[in-house]
Amino acid sequence: MKTQAAVLWEAGTQWSVEEVDLGDPLPGEVRVKLAASGMCHSDEHLLTGDLPAPLPIVGGHEGAGWVEAVGKGVTTVQEGDPVVLSFIPSCGRCRACSTGHQNLCELGALILSGSELAGGQRITARGQGVGTMCCLGTFSPYVVAHENSVVKVRGDIPLDKAALVGCGVTTGYGSSVYTAEVKAGDVLCVIGVGGIGMNAVQGGRIAGARYIVAIDPTPSKLDTAKRFGATHTATSIDEARAIVLDITDGHMADAAVIAIGVGEGEIIASAMGLIGKNGRLVMTSISPLMQIDAKISLLDMTLFQKQLRGSIFGSANPRHDIPRLLDLYRDGILKLDDLITKTYTLDQINEGYADMRDGRNIRGVILFD
């Protein structure tokens, strides 16, 4: 079928919204008519070249919609089902999946390959094959995806909000609750409170953190962070350090999450300075491929038994956590509505990313008809 999609042809350029050909679902695949797609910072990393994926590529990996057609052999969803797309597929059988770590499914190796899970490419434009971000490509009103990437959800959830649970919400929430293991009474710092960090803040709140310090140079983000559960705010790590010293009587924080737009090695040493003995520092930001240097006091790490942990998809299990987080939303525990700062049409995608760069959005969302 013919549809529209935002294609990146060359790093350092803009998204090009144009007509593409989308093939029918192969065995194991489904076609999803999307309600909405979030504009995560990770797609911006394709544009800057920080994330190496073969180009051209249709961007977008944070979507939700309705199953419109199913390929042969699909068993977990049927036509008309409301679904959230998971930016990491889960096969349910590999070592990671079968030990409760679906975020580390072996199929994750394909998400930056520009290929589809069933093999080959489903999209063509200007006479050539086009890949998709995370085997999805949600910057298009229609997505053909493998059922391994599709999670059925209840019908009473607004899908434009549910889209954000396909990446940002689960990643941020899980970075605090699962990777950093924030528990009742803990003190948590969140460095960078955009789409991911705001959910790390609310994850900490839901887990029962005593104090949550939100750190971001943009004042409007800090105001929003207070509504999501931050008890204190700071415009820099240095400013936050003085606050954490004071509120913990010098013990420092139990956990910190780094969710700044572009990961940088320089920040690690000062972020480690926010946590105390047995503290966990979580690196959730995506850093440029060639960023291999980090500043860190190794003596401090040893003597205070601090841990530095990476986090992909918030250490979550998408098949369990996506429906569960939507349950928390329905019960009024998890905020989704307030995450969406502004909505755009697909044609306005470059405007949406300019707003993200300028710090105007917690999350910009593309709405489809």
Ligand SMILES: NC(=O)c1ccc[n+]([C@@H]2O[C@H](COP(=O)([O-])OP(=O)(O)OC[C@H]3O[C@@H](n4cnc5c(N)ncnc54)[C@H](O)[C@@H]3O)[C@@H](O)[C@H]2O)c1
């Ligand atoms: N690990 C994962 O599974 C995963 C999943 C999704 C996104 N990400 C990554 O998480 C990061 C955040 O994504 P996002 O969509 O929230 O981006 P965003 O642009 O919405 O938010 C980033 C925030 O960081 C703030 N910031 C920038 N530099 C800072 C600094 N030095 N100190 C404090 N705050 C600073 C910005 O003001 C902004 O509010 C990106 O690198 C993204 O690619 C990782």
Ligand SMILES: [Zn+2]
């Ligand atoms: Zn994302």
Ligand SMILES: [Zn+2]
């Ligand atoms: Zn698996």
